[in-house]
Structure formats: C-alpha cells, structure tokens
Amino acid sequence: MTTWKDRRILDLLEIGLPIIQAPMAGANGAEMVIAVSQAGGLGSLPCAQLSPEQVREAARQIREETAAPFNLNVFCHAAPAPEDPAVKARLAEWRRHLTPYYEEAGLPADTPVPLSGRAPFDDAWCRVVEEIRPAVVSFHFGLPAPDLLARVKATGAKILSSATTVAEARWLEAKGVDAIIAMGAEAGGHRASFLQMDMSRQVGTFALVPQIVDAVSVPVIAAGGISDGRGVAAALVLGASAVQVGTAYLLTREATISDAHRAALMSATDDGTQITNIFTGRPARGINNRAMRELGPLSDLAPDFPLAGGALAPLKASPALNGATEFSNLWAGQSAALANLTDAASLTKALAADTIARLNNMV
Incomplete structure (x- = not known):
C-alpha cells in the first residue's frame, strides 16, 4: 500500500x-x-x-x-448578554462561590473580574x-x-x-x-x-x-x-x-x-483527565487539578459559556494558589500520555x- x-x-x-x-x-x-x-x-x-x-x-x-x-x-x-439581570445574578453567585479561594490567595474582595469571552x-x-x-x-x-x-x-x-x-x-x-x-x-x-x-x-x-x-x-x-x-x-x-x-x-x-x-x-496518565464545565461554562476535557476536584468537575453554578472563566482569571494568576496549574484549564484528551x-x-x-x-x- x-x-x-x-x-x-x-x-x-x-x-x-x-x-x-x-x-x-x-x-x-x-x-x-x-x-x-x-x-x-x-x-x-x-x-x-x-x-x-x-x-x-x-x-x-x-x-x-x-x-x-x-x-x-x-x-x-x-452568547449570553452580560447585562441581562438573570445572567448578572448568576455571575454574582459564581463569584460568591469562589470567595474562599480569593481569600486564600490574599485577593481583595473588590478584585476586578474580567469578562470572559469567545x-x-x-x-x-x-x-x-x-x-x-x-x-x-x-x-x-x-x-x-x-x-x-x-x-x-x-x-x-x-x-x-x-x-x-x-x-x-x-x-x-x-x-x-x-x-x-x-x-x-x-x-x-x-x-x-x-x-x-x-x-x-x-x-x-x-x-x-x-x-x-x-x-x-x-x-x-x-x-x-x-x-x-x-x-x-x-x-x-x-x-x-x-x-x-x-x-x-x-x-x-x-x-x-x-x-x-x-x-x-x-x-499525564490514562485516567488523569475529566470533563468539566467550571472553566468556561461548557463541558470540556482537561487534566485534573484542584479547581476541578473542589468545584466540579461539573457544576450547576457555573455561568453559561463563555462567562464562567472571568471570575477564575484572578485565581489562575495567583502564585499563592499555584494558579497556573491548579486553577487553569489544562485541556487534554485521554491519550495525552x-x-x-x-x-x-x-x-x-x-x-x-x-x-x-x-x-x-x-x-
């Protein structure tokens, strides 16, 4: 052939x-x-x-x-409208759900949260x-x-x-x-x-x-x-x-x-990935980390795609949380190894x- x-x-x-x-x-x-x-x-x-x-x-x-x-x-x-009252309420609830992590990272309560977009x-x-x-x-x-x-x-x-x-x-x-x-x-x-x-x-x-x-x-x-x-x-x-x-x-x-x-x-290992929605609001497969274990991997609280990622952005950037690894979306399939x-x-x-x-x- x-x-x-x-x-x-x-x-x-x-x-x-x-x-x-x-x-x-x-x-x-x-x-x-x-x-x-x-x-x-x-x-x-x-x-x-x-x-x-x-x-x-x-x-x-x-x-x-x-x-x-x-x-x-x-x-x-x-795309959901960020100014829609229902969307704003869900974003606020998601941010409140993440408060313990902001406190652990030493981030002020009024830390600006970027608007995540696709x-x-x-x-x-x-x-x-x-x-x-x-x-x-x-x-x-x-x-x-x-x-x-x-x-x-x-x-x-x-x-x-x-x-x-x-x-x-x-x-x-x-x-x-x-x-x-x-x-x-x-x-x-x-x-x-x-x-x-x-x-x-x-x-x-x-x-x-x-x-x-x-x-x-x-x-x-x-x-x-x-x-x-x-x-x-x-x-x-x-x-x-x-x-x-x-x-x-x-x-x-x-x-x-x-x-x-x-x-x-x-x-990476054969069983080291899961499908999660916490990083963007839509299911995606990535390598397991702390955020996925403690917030998901699938959460009903995550705002609709693509807005869930905004409130996680300050945590991803936090050295105190090892955010680059533990609070970031590390997309990968099951054959990563x-x-x-x-x-x-x-x-x-x-x-x-x-x-x-x-x-x-x-x-």
Whole structure:
C-alpha cells in the first residue's frame, strides 16, 4: 500500500495526508498551521479567542509561507448578554462561590473580574471569512444561521463540523456539510455537543465512528484519543476517511501553551483527565487539578459559556494558589500520555508513515 485507499477527504480538501490538526484555541497559531499544511496535512487556525485583525494577520502569515489549504475554525454558540439581570445574578453567585479561594490567595474582595469571552460566528465574522476565503471552514457547537452558512459556502470553502452523536451527524448532513468530524468522548477541549448536553451519555470514538459512517453519506473524520499511528489506522479501518488530532500536537514546538500546561502533559496518565464545565461554562476535557476536584468537575453554578472563566482569571494568576496549574484549564484528551516532544511537521509525517506501515501489515 503506497497510497491511501479512501481518498474522499484528500480529494475534498486537496491535501496529501488524511491528518487534520485540531484547532485549539489558545494553544496554536499560524506557525503550527503552516507546519502541518506544508507537511501534507490540514492545519487549522482557531479563531474563537482572536480578533478579526488577528485572524487576518495570521491568514496573511500562513499564505506567505505556504500555498497549501488551511482551515479557519469558529464557534457557533449563542452568547449570553452580560447585562441581562438573570445572567448578572448568576455571575454574582459564581463569584460568591469562589470567595474562599480569593481569600486564600490574599485577593481583595473588590478584585476586578474580567469578562470572559469567545467570539460567536456572526455577520462580522462571516465578512472576515468572505475576505480571507480559506479553503476550509470548520464549525464547533453545530452550525451558524442558514443565511450565514450560505455566505460561507458561496466563498467556495468546504464546510466541516463536529458531531458527538449519530443524531448530530444526521442533522449536520441534512444542513449540507461536506464532511463530519466524529468527536468521541476521549477528545480534549470543548465537547462539540449541540443537540444534547448530557455528559453521561457521551460516546467513545471507536464506538461512534462506525455508527456515524453507517448513518451518513458524507466523509467522516475521527477525533478523540488518537495520538499515534495505531489510532489513525484503527479509525480508518472503522470507516473514517481521515482523523483529527489535537492533544499530540500540544507537545510540539509550535504549540503556544503555558509551561505549566506542558509540564502537566508530560506527566499525564490514562485516567488523569475529566470533563468539566467550571472553566468556561461548557463541558470540556482537561487534566485534573484542584479547581476541578473542589468545584466540579461539573457544576450547576457555573455561568453559561463563555462567562464562567472571568471570575477564575484572578485565581489562575495567583502564585499563592499555584494558579497556573491548579486553577487553569489544562485541556487534554485521554491519550495525552502517548504524546511526545517533537515538531508539528515531524508529527504529521510520522502519523502518516506509521499508519501506512500498520495498514500494510494487516494485508
């Protein structure tokens, strides 16, 4: 086997390897996108924590370095209004719930609390996509309003979105996506769930992938718990046309995570992560720490996404609490222990080479 048997994603996205680098807000920028795309995979730029100008600059930087396709990733959540009385009351209750930690950190009661934000996809962001015209646009938390989705499609971009259940996959196909990312419970970062949010019902990657493959006609991309060639090969055997890999890229030279996050990844274990909502208000998988143990991991008090993080920001910055480790979101998937120190291009090529070797051995 010298070529990929299932070329649907390769041909659709015009890439050489069935490896998509997961967009990881706060953890990767243009440098990783360039490295992965130049290596033959699909590099992904997460836009949710960037301004339009930052996205434009990153896109300019990417295109200066490579003509290969790349992906812009955006969030499709409905942002709560901070001035809404009910929202303000919930934010105040969350802040009161954190008071003992403020006192332990020696922070004054009137310590300013920043407003935590993630940019939802709206008309302004759609205009950015229309200007940049990336080859691929991926959505998280479903899809935007039909008129916005139509405008994105009109640019010629291929549309990807994530599903955590078969029902979500069918919904996405009915709305016209070009490919579906089957996101298993093992995946790090925010769950893509949008039709149901019961975390006790989340499906593992290798149970989810073949069921979604059987349920839809568009190509399926496997995501969650895939960090080496064994995982890629298994996903392809189960019917996936490609994989999306996130956690393994967190230990590459191009990752923009903190030293504390890197250290936690280096000592990660198979059972060392949990799904929590305390850091942003929406369920996401990360490495266990004090905040997750004592406040969650899932809390009914956490304000709606993305507002929960604001009141935690002063605690993250507190040396007295070792906040960089114990009160920060250290996103990672269940396969974190399989990740190795490397660079993004080498990882991309190694994943592909190891996969081909393993598939050849199965013949």
